[in-house]
Amino acid sequence: xxxxxxxxxxxxxxxxxxxxxxxxxxxxxxxxxxxxxxxxxxxxxxxxxxxxxxxxxxxxxxxxxxxxxxxxxxxxxxxxxxxxxxxxxxxxxxxxxxxxxxxxxxxxxxxxxxxxxxxxxxxxxxxxxxxxxxxxxxxxxxxxxxxxxxxxxxxxxxxxxxxxxxxxxxxxxxxxxxxxxxxxxxxxxxxxxxxxxxxxxxxxxxxxxxxxxxxxxxxxxxxxxxxxxxxxxxxxxxxxxxxxxxxxxxxxxxxxxxxxxxxxxxxxxxxxxxxxxxxxxxxxxxxxxxxxxxxxxxxxxxxxxxxxxxxxxxxxxxxxxxxxxxxxxxxxxxxxxxxxxxxxxxxxxxxxxxxxx
Amino acid sequence: xxxxxxxxxxxxxxxxxxxxxxxxxxxxxxxxxxxxxxxxxxxxxxxxxxxxxxxxxxxxxxxxxxxxxxxxxxxxxxxxxxxxxxxxxxxxxxxxxxxxxxxxxxxxxxxxxxxxxxxxxxxxxxxxxxxxxxxxxxxxxxxxxxxxxxxxxxxxxxxxxxxxxxxxxxxxxxxxxxxxxxxxxxxxxxxxxxxxxxxxxxxxxxxxxxxxxx
Numbered sequence: 001x002x003x004x005x006x007x008x009x010x011x012x013x014x015x016x017x018x019x020x021x022x023x024x025x026x027x028x029x030x031x032x033x034x035x036x037x038x039x040x041x042x043x044x045x046x047x048x049x050x051x052x053x054x055x056x057x058x059x060x061x062x063x064x065x066x067x068x069x070x071x072x073x074x075x076x077x078x079x080x081x082x083x084x085x086x087x088x089x090x091x092x093x094x095x096x097x098x099x100x101x102x103x104x105x106x107x108x109x110x111x112x113x114x115x116x117x118x119x120x121x122x123x124x125x126x127x128x129x130x131x132x133x134x135x136x137x138x139x140x141x142x143x144x145x146x147x148x149x150x151x152x153x154x155x156x157x158x159x160x161x162x163x164x165x166x167x168x169x170x171x172x173x174x175x176x177x178x179x180x181x182x183x184x185x186x187x188x189x190x191x192x193x194x195x196x197x198x199x200x201x202x203x204x205x206x207x208x209x210x211x212x213x214x215x216x217x218x219x220x221x222x223x224x225x226x227x228x229x230x231x232x233x234x235x236x237x238x239x240x241x242x243x244x245x246x247x248x249x250x251x252x253x254x255x256x257x258x259x260x261x262x263x264x265x266x267x268x269x270x271x272x273x274x275x276x277x278x279x280x281x282x283x284x285x286x287x288x289x290x291x292x293x294x295x296x297x298x299x300x301x302x303x304x305x306x307x308x309x310x311x312x313x314x315x316x317x318x319x320x321x322x323x324x325x326x327x328x329x330x331x332x333x334x335x336x337x338x339x340x341x342x343x344x345x346x347x348x349x350x351x352x353x354x355x356x357x
Numbered sequence: 358x359x360x361x362x363x364x365x366x367x368x369x370x371x372x373x374x375x376x377x378x379x380x381x382x383x384x385x386x387x388x389x390x391x392x393x394x395x396x397x398x399x400x401x402x403x404x405x406x407x408x409x410x411x412x413x414x415x416x417x418x419x420x421x422x423x424x425x426x427x428x429x430x431x432x433x434x435x436x437x438x439x440x441x442x443x444x445x446x447x448x449x450x451x452x453x454x455x456x457x458x459x460x461x462x463x464x465x466x467x468x469x470x471x472x473x474x475x476x477x478x479x480x481x482x483x484x485x486x487x488x489x490x491x492x493x494x495x496x497x498x499x500x501x502x503x504x505x506x507x508x509x510x511x512x513x514x515x516x517x518x519x520x521x522x523x524x525x526x527x528x529x530x531x532x533x534x535x536x537x538x539x540x541x542x543x544x545x546x547x548x549x550x551x552x553x554x555x556x557x558x559x560x561x562x563x564x565x566x567x568x569x570x571x
Binding site for chain 2: 091
């Protein structure tokens with residue numbers, strides 16, 4: 001049970017640096033938390049309101065008190081041990097939520113202060129960091145991880161300075177994944193561990209800070225891979241980026257150009273699929289169904305067939321035709337392939353939802 | 358376990374090897390593990406370092422509470438992993454019905470605030486040599502609480518690399534390498550392939566205190 005303590009004016013409940021395992025609530029009187037601002041060194045006095053908790057962070061986090069708790073006027077203070085506080089807060093979620101808000105604001109504040117001091121030019125910026133992470137996974141034949149990271153790069157930085165390399169690496173990752181599987185196959189990049197032959201140095205290295213140089217080096221080294229990201233691929237990733245920015249009209253237009261003019265079947269297929277996603281996102285259920293029906297008829301082996309059938313089901317669902325929706329969802333489940341593919345999981349959920357409705 | 362029925366719409370499943378989020382990726386979600394283990398890694402130089410392996414009911418990605426901050430590490434499913442995914446906007450919904458989770462998140466925030474404050478103390482030192490010394494003091498404070506058995510005498514061993522120290526000190530690795538060299542010459546530090554030894558931690562405490570602005 002929490003105890004009530006009585007403190008005289010000018011006494012100290014705890015000192016900065018004390019190891020504390022008690023949480024306090026001020027019931028009556030006046031208490032001030034005194035400490036110096038970590039940024040300016042200025043002394044700060046924070047007056048505790050009656051009913052307010054103090055000493056929470058250092059007790060829960062098991063670290064030394066960060067302030068002196070000084071009694072200004074005779075005070076009654078309720079004292080909890082950490083287990084008592086935990087038990088009490090369990091039945092008073094509101095209190096924890098309030099503290100969570102206070103703490104998350106403090107965390108944001110201190111994080112900003114730290115950021116302001118980190119004017120370190122060598123700190124990798126997020127864009128290069130993300131690209132290098134993708135490159136690392138590709139070099140180590142972790143193709144699915146490389147695929148994830150590089151496609152995120154292209155989503156966030158479609159016109160970034162590594163976009164071309166990222167697109168090329170992404171293609172390599174996808175090709176290697178389908179041809180060899182994760183962890184297998186020949187060295188995908190110069191500098192990969194156990195590379196068969198020593199490749200000309202630094203071709204694909206991102207350490208060379210001059211981006212103008214590398215494409216030429218690259219084409220000299222590995223012309224067969226297609227030295228630069230094809231224009232079509234670039235257009236495609238730009239369109240995908242528009243989609244992720246929810247600019248569905250613009251994305252649709254860009255994808256249409258690719259689907260109609262393209263001769264690289266891979267991107268044509270991707271573009272056709274994404275056009276349907278745009279129509280669906282725009283709420284054009286009929287057009288979406290019509291578009292996907294076209295794909296199902298002309299390309300029954302489309303790599304995204306499960307997703308296509310799922311979105312068709314969703315479109316019927318949105319139109320209010322539960323029977324047709326169910327038929328398409330069931331079709332997704334009857335497709336051969338990965339038991340846990342996202343389309344299957346979504347279809348299963350959608351069927352359950354329809355059953356429950 | 359908390360009462361999580363009704364949170365199905367926040368549920369996500371990741372296959373073994375699948376990335377939940379990548380280091381440097383902007384992120385606005387954080388995760389509560391319900392089943393399976395998640396590997397937290399960072400690529401340092403040419404090595405993917407395991408930072409942590411987490412399992413139910415731990416929380417990760419909580420720094421997403423900071424808007425627009427890039428992820429500081431990569432989270433990869435080690436096996437089939439089930440998580441609940443939340444963001445700044447909707448985490449309260451979960452917390453209201455689940456005080457255990459709220460309390461756990463509160464403790465995570467508590468620790469993060471302390472870590473950040475400690476980091477700030479390092480960064481506000483003007484003397485670069487003192488910054489490096491203070492990184493070791495910080496590591497000693499956090500290691501000390503986890504395995505006090507190793508604290509014997511003034512000698513301390515740290516499993517860190519030059520890049521780690523540079524990261525904490527907010528300095529570039531080349532400069533840190535040079536300054537560590539000075540410490541080695543003064544026989545205050547020994548460098549090994551996979552660890553560093555501070556010969557007298559109290560000497561570092563005095564050194565840092567003398568450089569700290571009052």
